[in-house]
Amino acid sequence: MEMHSRQSFYENRGISIQPRQRQRSRIIAAPFFAFMIALLRRIRNGIEFEWKARRAVEELSAMDDRMLRDVGICRCDIERVIYHQESSVVLTDVSVCS
Numbered sequence: 001m002e003m004h005s006r007q008s009f010y011e012n013r014g015i016s017i018q019p020r021q022r023q024r025s026r027i028i029a030a031p032f033f034a035f036m037i038a039l040l041r042r043i044r045n046g047i048e049f050e051w052k053a054r055r056a057v058e059e060l061s062a063m064d065d066r067m068l069r070d071v072g073i074c075r076c077d078i079e080r081v082i083y084h085q086e087s088s089v090v091l092t093d094v095s096v097c098s
Contacts, residue, residue, distance in 0.1 A: 053082050 060068065060078045068074060073081050 056082050 057078055060071075060073075060082070061075075063071075065075065068078075
């Protein structure tokens with residue numbers, strides 16, 4: 001009995017074997033990786049927002065009441081303004097926050 005290598009089958013015998021198609025794994029893997037990338041981006045954006053918000057709260061907390069009044073907020077509204085992204089805060093009675 002003769003032993004043949006794969007190469008001899010391809011060259012001498014004219015046998016061709018088509019490689020396996022891995023389309024099914026690609027169909028499953030592509031949406032999974034897209035989902036994971038989108039999830040990691042959302043996590044990164046959330047962390048960046050939290051860092052920026054904390055820095056803004058620290059900066060506003062360092063201001064005195066007169067400067068905060070010039071900006072249009074009082075000390076008790078700092079976190080609400082930062083975390084809820086209110087563009088304009090109009091306070092008619094400043095003594096409410098005191």
